[in-house]
Amino acid sequence: MNLVASESISRLATLHCSACGTSYSAFELQRVSACCSLPLVAGYDLHEPLSRDVIDQADSSMWRYGALLPLLHEKNKVTLGEGMTPMLHLPRLAARHELSSLLLKDEGQNPTGSFKARGLGMAISKAKELGVDGCIIPTAGNAGVAMAAYCARAGLKAVVVMPRHTPQAFKEECYWYGAEVELVDGLISDCGARVRQRNANGALLDISTLKEPYRLEGKKTMGYEIAEQLNWTLPDVLLYPAGGGTGLIGIWKAFQEMKQLGWLAPDVKLPRMVAVQAENCCPLLETYEGRQANCHSYQGSATLANGLAVPHPLGESMMLRVLRESRGTVVGVSDEDMMAGMRDLGKDEGLFVAPEGGAVWMAARHLLATGWLHRDESVLLLNTGSGQKYMENVAGRANG
Ligand SMILES: *Cc1c(COP(=O)(O)O)cnc(C)c1O
Numbered sequence: 001m002n003l004v005a006s007e008s009i010s011r012l013a014t015l016h017c018s019a020c021g022t023s024y025s026a027f028e029l030q031r032v033s034a035c036c037s038l039p040l041v042a043g044y045d046l047h048e049p050l051s052r053d054v055i056d057q058a059d060s061s062m063w064r065y066g067a068l069l070p071l072l073h074e075k076n077k078v079t080l081g082e083g084m085t086p087m088l089h090l091p092r093l094a095a096r097h098e099l100s101s102l103l104l105k106d107e108g109q110n111p112t113g114s115f116k117a118r119g120l121g122m123a124i125s126k127a128k129e130l131g132v133d134g135c136i137i138p139t140a141g142n143a144g145v146a147m148a149a150y151c152a153r154a155g156l157k158a159v160v161v162m163p164r165h166t167p168q169a170f171k172e173e174c175y176w177y178g179a180e181v182e183l184v185d186g187l188i189s190d191c192g193a194r195v196r197q198r199n200a201n202g203a204l205l206d207i208s209t210l211k212e213p214y215r216l217e218g219k220k221t222m223g224y225e226i227a228e229q230l231n232w233t234l235p236d237v238l239l240y241p242a243g244g245g246t247g248l249i250g251i252w253k254a255f256q257e258m259k260q261l262g263w264l265a266p267d268v269k270l271p272r273m274v275a276v277q278a279e280n281c282c283p284l285l286e287t288y289e290g291r292q293a294n295c296h297s298y299q300g301s302a303t304l305a306n307g308l309a310v311p312h313p314l315g316e317s318m319m320l321r322v323l324r325e326s327r328g329t330v331v332g333v334s335d336e337d338m339m340a341g342m343r344d345l346g347k348d349e350g351l352f353v354a355p356e357g358g359a360v361w362m363a364a365r366h367l368l369a370t371g372w373l374h375r376d377e378s379v380l381l382l383n384t385g386s387g388q389k390y391m392e393n394v395a396g397r398a399n400g
């Protein structure tokens with residue numbers, strides 16, 4: 001199907017290979033780049049001036065940034081109200097740790113309970129726009145649930161392949177959305193292999209992280225929201241729990257686009273970006289610290305933070321580029337510490353976060369202790385999911 005961008009408010013112009021820059025049409029169905037078999041990245045026409053007035057203030061979802069999103073036609077939008085999540089101050093934790101400014105963006109308040117709603121809302125809208133009839137995904141939990149929900153809403157077939165050890169709540173929720181669930185012994189990488197085998201004929205669109213270009217575009221809306229919610233300023237340091245890395249890469253992409261658009265003043269300093277990983281599965285940390293050349297043969301194991309159990313992220317070099325460009329770093333957090341972080345955010349701030357969110361807070365504490373992070377710097381934590389569905393991972397601590 002061929003679509004014409006000029007009928008639309010979207011400034012979508014092109015797709016290019018993340019490794020070598022080769023261009024591809026943004027107006028037909030694409031997967032990874034044919035040149036390098038690596039992620040494709042959407043590019044927009046940002047030469048014509050575009051003021052911040054294009055933000056649709058009446059729309060309190062991620063779709064308010066429509067001009068900078070890839071959807072061409074409103075009729076293809078598949079939405080459950082994702083995005084525009086709250087930016088919360090954490091005054092008690094800030095006081096306890098003598099931090100001058102500590103904020104948390106609570107992505108657990110998205111439809112389906114995680115920020116995966118942004119990526120899947122966008123990817124499924126584009127799948128519908130491009131005439132796809134069904135989608136398949138390997139997942140650690142949240143992405144599969146989100147894909148199942150948006151496919152249900154779009155009227156598309158959904159197949160979700162997840163590790164057998166995934167908390168039951170994720171499996172059950174997929175059922176209620178009418179998706180077919182297949183369980184695999186192993187991690188998300190084993191599920192990915194099963195998806196390739198099962199979908200060898202290409203009948204379904206593979207929505208694996210960064211194997212189609214549009215989940216990234218949904219995730220980048222976090223970057224636009226952060227700037228808008230902070231009145232077009234940015235924090236000094238931003239901590240993000242990185243599995244496949246779409247949030248890290250997407251937020252950084254949004255910052256670059258906003259710089260180019262002039263939405264951020266030339267003197268606004270971009271944050272140092274911190275990728276937080278689970279000690280049990282930290283391929284990026286190992287590469288970053290030079291213990292391996294890349295993640296290709298990394299062996300990871302399961303962690304409480306299911307979303308971080310990604311041993312072979314396809315976007316590894318894209319993540320490393322963000323860390324380099326932003327002068328950021330990588331921190332590994334143990335499962336025990338993630339629970340300590342969840343407890344801090346729960347009892348001091350009233351937030352029941354996913355283990356990934358607990359990890360991010362503990363990484364901030366670690367960086368404070370090492371002096372990498374200074375007490376007078378402003379810090380933003382991304383809590384990517386709600387704790388509710390992970391209950392069986394962290395159960396048994398309460399009395400009675
Ligand atoms: C998927 C997931 C992550 C990791 O996101 P990536 O985009 O793969 O880096 C972090 N936290 C939660 C709760 C997730 O579901």
Ligand SMILES: [Zn+2]
Binds near residue numbers: 017037
């Ligand atoms: Zn290429």
